[in-house]
Amino acid sequence: MEAPARQIKAKNIESWLPAIHKPLIISGPCSAESREQVLDTAARLHTTGLISAFRGGVWKPRTRPGAFEGHGERALEWLKEVNDLYGFPITVEVATPRHVEACMKAGVHILWIGARTSVNPFSVQELAESLKGVDIPVMVKNPLNPDLGLWIGVIERFYMNGITKLAAIHRGFNTYEKSRYRNEPLWNIPIDLKSNFPDLPIICDPSHIAGERSLLQEIAQQALLLDMSGLMIEAHFNPEKAFTDAAQQITPEELALLINKLKIPTAADENPCKELEILRKRIDEFDHQLINTLSKRTQIVKEIALLKSDCKMTILQVKRWNQIIETRMQEGVEKGLSEKFIRDLLDLIHKESIELQSKIIK
Ligand code: PEP
Numbered sequence: 001m002e003a004p005a006r007q008i009k010a011k012n013i014e015s016w017l018p019a020i021h022k023p024l025i026i027s028g029p030c031s032a033e034s035r036e037q038v039l040d041t042a043a044r045l046h047t048t049g050l051i052s053a054f055r056g057g058v059w060k061p062r063t064r065p066g067a068f069e070g071h072g073e074r075a076l077e078w079l080k081e082v083n084d085l086y087g088f089p090i091t092v093e094v095a096t097p098r099h100v101e102a103c104m105k106a107g108v109h110i111l112w113i114g115a116r117t118s119v120n121p122f123s124v125q126e127l128a129e130s131l132k133g134v135d136i137p138v139m140v141k142n143p144l145n146p147d148l149g150l151w152i153g154v155i156e157r158f159y160m161n162g163i164t165k166l167a168a169i170h171r172g173f174n175t176y177e178k179s180r181y182r183n184e185p186l187w188n189i190p191i192d193l194k195s196n197f198p199d200l201p202i203i204c205d206p207s208h209i210a211g212e213r214s215l216l217q218e219i220a221q222q223a224l225l226l227d228m229s230g231l232m233i234e235a236h237f238n239p240e241k242a243f244t245d246a247a248q249q250i251t252p253e254e255l256a257l258l259i260n261k262l263k264i265p266t267a268a269d270e271n272p273c274k275e276l277e278i279l280r281k282r283i284d285e286f287d288h289q290l291i292n293t294l295s296k297r298t299q300i301v302k303e304i305a306l307l308k309s310d311c312k313m314t315i316l317q318v319k320r321w322n323q324i325i326e327t328r329m330q331e332g333v334e335k336g337l338s339e340k341f342i343r344d345l346l347d348l349i350h351k352e353s354i355e356l357q358s359k360i361i362k
C-alpha cells in the first residue's frame with residue numbers, strides 16, 4: 001500500500017547555502033584526483049566570483065570494477081584546504097555510514113546522496129539513521145530510474161531522522177533507449193516533485209543529464225526557466241584528462257562563460273504582469289470548457305458501453321479506433337497542434353474509455 005504523502009518543511013536554502021551570485025552555483029571536479037587538481041580547480045573557480053560551494057567526489061561509485069574509485073579520506077584533506085583558502089562550503093557524496101563519519105570528522109559542510117544510493121531504501125535508511133541528531137544539510141539526487149515515489153522516499157527518510165536542511169538534485173534518469181542525453185531529464189518528474197513539496201529546493205545537475213559539455217548550456221537554461229533553486233556543474237582544471245566523466249566536464253573559465261550567458265528569469269511573485277493575468281483568465285475559461293466537453297463525452301461513452309453490452313459487441317473495435325486517430329490527427333495538425341500531442345491525448349482518452357466500458361459491461 002502506498003504511504004500517505006508527508007509534509008516536508010525544508011529550511012530555506014539561503015539559510016544553509018547562501019548564493020554569492022544568482023543563480024546559486026555549486027561546482028568542482030567530478031572526482032578529487034590529486035591535491036594539485038583540487039587546489040588549481042578551486043583557485044580558478046574562486047577567481048570567477050560566481051561559485052557558492054565546492055564539490056568533489058571522494059568515493060566514486062563506478063559501474064565496472066577496476067576503474068578509478070576515488071582517493072577516499074586522503075582527498076577530504078585537499079577539500080578542507082580549499083575551504084581554508086577560499087571559504088567555499090564543501091560538499092561530498094556519501095554512500096555508507098563510514099563515509100558519513102569520515103566527512104563529519106573532516107568538517108565537510110554539505111552531504112549529497114548519489115543516484116546509485118537513492119535507489120536502495122536499505123542504504124538510505126542506514127545513512128539517515130547515522131545522521132540522527134546531526135545538523136548537516138543533505139542533498140538528495142534522484143534515483144537512477146524514473147520513480148518519483150522512490151525519490152520522495154529518500155527525502156522523507158532523512159526528514160524523519162531530523163534533517164531539515166534538505167534539497168533535491170535533479171540529475172536525469174537512465175533509459176534503455178538511445179537518447180541525446182546521458183540521462184533523460186524527464187522534466188515532468190522534478191516539476192511533480194516541486195508541486196508536491198513547494199518548499200523543497202531543487203538543484204539541477206546539467207553535467208550528469210548531459211554527459212557531454214555541448215549540452216550543458218541549454219539544460220542549465222531550462223532548469224532556470226523551471227524555477228530551480230540552483231545548478232551543480234562539474235568543472236575540472238584539465239577536463240580532457242579527467243579520471244571520471246571527462247566528456248561532460250568544463251574548465252572554470254568555460255563555466256564562467258556559461259553562467260554569464262544564462263538568462264535569469266524572475267520569480268512570479270517578484271514580477272506582477274498584467275498581460276499575463278488576462279491571458280491566464282482566458283486559459284481558465286478554455287480549461288473549463290475542456291472539462292465540460294470531456295464530461296459530456298464520457299456520458300456518451302457510458303451509453304455506448306450499455307449498447308455494446310446489449311448487442312454483445314466487443315469493446316475494442318479497431319477499425320473505428322484507427323479512423324478516430326487518422327481524422328483527429330489530421331484535424332489537429334491543420335489547427336496547429338503537434339502530431340505527438342494529439343496522439344498522446346487520444347491514447348489517454350481511449351484508455352479511459354476502454355476502462356470505463358470494461359467496468360460497466362462486467
Ligand atoms: C557525481 O555527482 O559525480 C555522481 C556520481 O553523480 P550521480 O550520482 O548523479 O551519478
Ligand code: MN
Pocket residue numbers: 030031208234244245
Ligand atoms: Mn561525475
